[in-house]
Amino acid sequence: MRNIAVIGTGYVGLVTGTCFAALGNSVTCIDTDSAKIASLNSGTIPFFEPGLLELVLRNQHSGRLYFCDDLATGIKNAEYIFIAVGTPMQEDGHADLSHVRAVAHAIAASLDHPAIIINKSTVPVETGDLVSAIIREHREHEIEVSVVSNPEFLREGSAIDDFMHPDRVVLGVSHESVAQRMIDLYAPLEAPVIVTDVRTAEMIKYTANAFLATKVSFINEIANLCEEVGADVKDVVAGAGSDKRIGTAFMNPGLGFGGSCFPKDVTALVRIAERYGTGSMILPAILEVNRLQLDRILGKIETALGGIQGKLIGVLGLAFKPNTDDIRESPAIELVRRIVAKGGSVVAHDPVAVPNARKVLADGVRFVDDCYEAANDADAIIVATDWNEYKQMDFCVVKKLMNGVTVVDARNIYDPERVVSSGLKYLGVGRRMKEKSGQSVQSAPSPVSV
């Protein structure tokens, strides 16, 4: 059993702390948000993540998992101190390191024993050096600290499984002895471990996220071309992606990427490339393709309905992806905003993200508990998040409920023929109807500027 402190109880910190407790360690999770800590101490968790509440409760009851809002108390006796605070995007695109800096100062002020400080937040190259320098310069006690970069690759929605069964654990260290202690900590996971220097570890995380975002923008561009040439992108992905060098993961075209990581991390990497003088041609293009994809989907709806003004549109899904209530940078939320800005009204459904969506969407949006209610009287419905529960919609029922006939499958979850055979019009992303039905999926219009 090891003593661990995790600073920041967001999606990453809470999962990290809870999973380390589940592996038999004694863990204290710390957050400056006292209300969050109070609710964790009373047995509720601040966001939706499958399986997390049960795991938190089990480990709290076993006396291995604690929560507190005082950093000095929380890091007492900790041999390993994880930093898992947010690193949001600043207005100029750089990662905002103010929370990381604040934590480094707080550690310097109260740490009175040797410890390994582990940066789990996604941070630009040189942040490890920055944290070391702050602690060294401001420490109250002459203690030994070593700063490690240990980026996190978990995905919201499958975070526990991702943490417990990672493809790899990346450890950026400056001393071999520290590497060994980190390897020991992660040993129960039996995962491949990549030990490298701190800066390389910091680059690995940005590289991974930028590459995944590249795949999304790439396949969106290909899907748009498929629409024009009359090809079906699903078959294109199956055909190209079955090549082991390519793969099919992150090759599902749609509304574009969102969430709290890809947009900010790709942007931050652009800034890092500028700072170091290499610049980037690919990364800005990834962001631009992503931005235009939402315009294109909106353009499809506009063309199909002859304008959005005065139309009622049912939106299925608000979270940035399924199995989470996270709406940060969600393309679905942006889509709703744009529809309302163009004079349309929205009836929106999401299995878990509605409470968060209510905080950022107001006029022109009504929220419903049942996904079929979103089709009621609607001129069009749009699948904006590919939740499983939308996959088996009964389109005969949908057709009866709707005022119009347009189904925009912005996540390509439906067989176009199934939708069309119910008398509805199907608009996917890069899809083509099979010839035999004699009907065709409406091809997308050329991009419109909106």
Ligand code: NAD
């Ligand atoms: P989050 O916003 O959900 O949580 C951050 C938490 O840190 C908040 O609870 C906040 O109150 C707390 N905090 C801020 N300043 C603090 C301080 N000085 N002391 C103590 N607590 C403080 O963030 P997140 O989504 O968990 O992301 C954390 C980091 O991990 C980011 O760098 C992110 O890029 C990275 N990351 C996120 C994911 C993900 O899927 N969310 C995956 C991999 C990596």
